[in-house]
Amino acid sequence: MTPIDGRAIARTLSDTTAAEVAALAEIGVRVGLAVVLLGSNPASEVYVARKVAESARVGIVSFEHRLPAATDEAALLALIDALNRDPAVHGILVQLPLPEHVEASRVLDTIAPGKDVDGFHPVNVGRLSTGTGGLVPCTPLGCMLLLDSVIEDYRGLAAVVIGKSNIVGKPVAMLLLERECTVTVTHIATRGLSEIVRTADIVVAAAGAPRLVQGDWIKPGAVVIDVGITRIRAGDGRTRLVGDVAFEQLGHARAATPVPGGVGPMTIACLLANTVRAATLARQ
């Protein structure tokens, strides 16, 4: 089995993004990304800090908006409205999850579709499902770039997606369908899940269920993408990250992503690539 190195592929993508940012700067466009964080969820703090640091590394200007957890929805919507109208901002990202008193769908629906670098706005969701362009959510886009590193011809391959979230499961299913895979979307309540997964040439596990997928669920020669990232407490009292797949049992697979170091790093690299794409589309 070949491990798919998400860190290396993300680095290559970010290098390409940096070159595109530099080319836009040559013609007077300074690519800008607004990053909005409500509250102090420790994981969100880490991801936002990495998004800001990676933006700087590729030359994207970031505008950080850190708001108290108690910020009311109206104030957040007013900020997004201002960012929608700000010509220096090409992409807007609202870090999820949001505190419970804020209706996430209302917030995401307020972001201008052309600046929606997370690809969560209904217009971009609709464009993805009709194959008519738009900005594609970062983690699903990252999954496809990882698959592209090992698969040339997708036509007719059986793909099984585990997980039906709006952020990963549904969009990745659309992207696989676009490549003419035969796609089955399953989830934690699917009956006979292991038998269905055993039919797959491509498995995308995005259920958020640590080590759900065992080695004997995987057909020999299949490619496995593990989107799950759960922090668990190990026997020694320390914490570690585990995926949805028992990676060490995948000797008979063709290729698979580890956790950490697989899909995760692609999410931020794709965010930066989407921001450049938004800046480019805004000029057309």
Ligand SMILES: Nc1nc2c(c(=O)[nH]1)N[C@@H](CN(C=O)c1ccc(C(=O)N[C@@H](CCC(=O)O)C(=O)O)cc1)CN2
């Ligand atoms: N607005 C958004 N919110 C959230 C998204 C998103 O795409 N848009 N995704 C996740 C969190 N996320 C980015 O925001 C993210 C998750 C994981 C990683 C990553 O690189 N993981 C590493 C391990 C990192 C660690 O050590 O903790 C890996 O898998 O190797 C990057 C970004 C939810 N919110």
